[in-house]
Amino acid sequence: MKKTVVVFGSSTGMCEAVAQTIGEKLGAEVINVSDLDEAKVQEAENLILGTSTWGAGEMQDDWYDGVKVLKSAGLAGKTVALFGVGDSESYSDTFCGGLKELYDACVEAGAKVLEGVDASTYTYDDSEAVVDGKFLGLALDETNEEDKTPERIDAWVAQITPSL
Template sequence: MKQVGIFFGTDSGTTRLIAKKIAKNLKKRLGDDAVAKPININRVGIDDLLGCDSLILGTPTYGKGVLPGKPNRNTEESWFEFLPQLTAADLSGRTVALYGLGDQESYPEHFVDGLRDLYDVVTASGADVIGAWDAGDYEFETSRAVIDGRFVGLVLDQHLQHLKTDERIDTWLDQIVDELFAGDVTPVRANA
């Protein structure tokens, strides 16, 4: 059976909480064996990611559009330090879904820019990225994470729109679950 790996970068812990929500929702749909326990990217190596059949990668954006990591005033290593391993990896044929956290009120000119950095690295490494998300329900000035009116992955704002988080996760997973497993897992559907 195929398994999806969920990896995240965080400093405050919010991206970890979202990873747990995504995992719990996926386990209800697919069963426990299909979803690995979410892991902080600073606790793994590239082989851990390559050991999964498909990936969900999450990141917050800090300050003026940067990924978490020590150079960006975080207490621990994170995506910033992991990117060289990811850049050198061959992700050809691997399906990746992305999610990002940002603050559209405090950083409207750099909203979820870090998500684009992650997107650029995984696509350059050959991954097939799924899960683009409509940018219409947000108020921000600019975001590098928008391509053709859509974010490159699910976007959540836990400061301004936290009441929409659970519904957004559920809708996004409806959109990507079949692609994550390319038909190798029969999703458990409610009211089936």
């Protein structure tokens, strides 16, 4: 596998824990988005980016500076996969909406973003992060469906690994 870095933005630790699990499964370095710089972006061929969702479907706060780093470094020629953590019960109308902001920033920066997971196996009302029946990455609910997380991570890692 090419040089892969997992980057997360986490306020409560849930997204960080998911990032660590994904990093272990891929044998990839894991860093907090607040430690992301242009050199780290440029040395990686693949980026696995994760955010929790806050407010009305926004990315985790540290990602706003992280997106600036991604855009200034440029993502042309890079493969990106996304994952998000949200709450499908309390915020069922914006579940994992932060993925959409992150996806848009990556596309704008020139990345090839890998396909996400089928949304039909999730319980939520609405999400900007769903396009044509699929999330824009891996969506996880560590608050209400944490029992499904290991299986969902394993299936997603198997899905994206051939492209990394």
